[in-house]
Amino acid sequence: MFSAIARVLRTPDLRNKIWFTLGIIAIYRLGSFIPAPGVDYNNVQQCLAQGGTSGGLYSFVNMFSGGAMLQVSIFALGIMPYITASIIVQLLRVVIPRFEELHKQGAEGQATITQYTRYLTIALALLNATTITSLARTGALLNCNLPIIPDGSLFNILLIIVVLTAGSVMIMWLGERITERGVGNGMSMLIFVSIAAGFPGAMGQIWVTQGWRTFFTVLAIGMVVVVLVIFVEQSQRRIPVQYAKRQVGRQMVSAPSTYLPIKVNMAGVIPVIFASSILMLPGILIQFNTPQDGTEPPGWVLFLGQYFGTGSHPVYMFFYFLMIIGFTYFYVSITFNPKEISDNMKQYGGFIPGIRAGKPTERYLSYVISRITFPGSLYLGVIALIPLIAFVLINANQDFPFGGTSILIMVGVGLETVKQINAQMEQRNYEGLLR
DSSP states (O other), X not given: OHHHHHHHHHSHHHHHHHHHHHXXXXXXXXXXXXXXXXXXXXXXXXXXXXXXXXXXXXXXXXXXXXXXXXXXXXXXXXXXXXXXXXXXXXXXXXXXXXXXXXXXXXXXXXXXXXXXXXXXXXXXHHHHHHHHHHHHHHTTTTTOSSOSSSOOOHHHHHHHHHHHHHHHHHXXXXXXXXXXXXXXXXXXXXXXXXXXXXXXXXXXXHHHHHOHHHHHHHHHHHHHHHHHHHHHHHOEEEEEEXXXXXXXXXXXXXXXXXXXXXXXXXXXXXXXXXXXXXXXXHHHHHHHTSOTTSOOOOHHHHHHHHHHSSSOSHHHHHHHHHHHHHHHHHHHHHHXXXXXXXXXXXXXXXXXXXXXXXXXXXXXXXHHHHHHHXXXXXXXXXXXXXXXXXXXXXXXXXXXXXXXHHHHHHHHHHHHHHHHHHHHHHHTTSOOSOO
């Protein structure tokens, strides 16, 4: 392992890419601790020290910002506006034919889609910044009576909103720079760093509140979960594909056999994000409909608070699990098009052995994808429930690192980054990072 790392550092251009990536990451983490103008940093720290957070309501978004949201820093929005914009633009391919046409146009169409994503990111960042500023001004963000924004004038509020929006745009720009000049996908790397930044705090809380026995037990279970996640993420169903012979000059050349890889988890972490985002809505309704004068809230608010308020109730977990399964099938159905793949294979003379080209191939691919999506959706549901179960059993916070979106993203980004470094090493006639 150390020899492989030494070979990477001895390669000048690859070494420069790694240092550039680390520099961008350092800037990103530094911005997470710079308070937005008009925010009382001392009061924020006192509220956080008192445990004044909104529980599971904002923990999901706070995780993607690396803890910057609850710090009300200039990077408080994190990468979430861009993630949301990317998902929306991808889903629009099903609804708006124009986006599907751009997707088929190659690099030029992809550049246009990227530009649309940027515009949508700015719009969502403005909306999110307005929401966070409003919650911080009223004290609902941290459930604290100390004034987080002492000056509630219109100019100061607008200034904070503009700075938070600019911070989100800055994060988007930093991610694109990593993609162009660094190692790995920039946005994925920033998400990885945001989640990894909360890892020591989550484990430290377990050590302080539960003791060293629970700490090492959680650590051992976590290592097993990581190994299982790596195994499933690397698993795929390989459908053999044979191409017909073609004539090159005066000779008939037989095309080599290949295969169509179908991953067990084709949807990635998107279904978990979908389900988590929707199940955040009851918490928002509870917060905005709970009287501040101490009177008893309406019955429907009490109902939502009992079953969906904390995320630890079995009813919440049951709906969370079912929604992940449903969103997995939904997302795979819009990202994997058996008809398009069948038409492409037929156009280039490819076929699946034993399956006729055209409609039979399309039906066969639909059958395979429906069969393989079921265990993939169950896998996602179980992984997503790990933090909730840990919250109930050991009273760990809901940013529990060994489960949910955190472990899926960290493992996925780590594997992809190592593969990219390995590919660049092999291009230079080295044996690669992986053996």
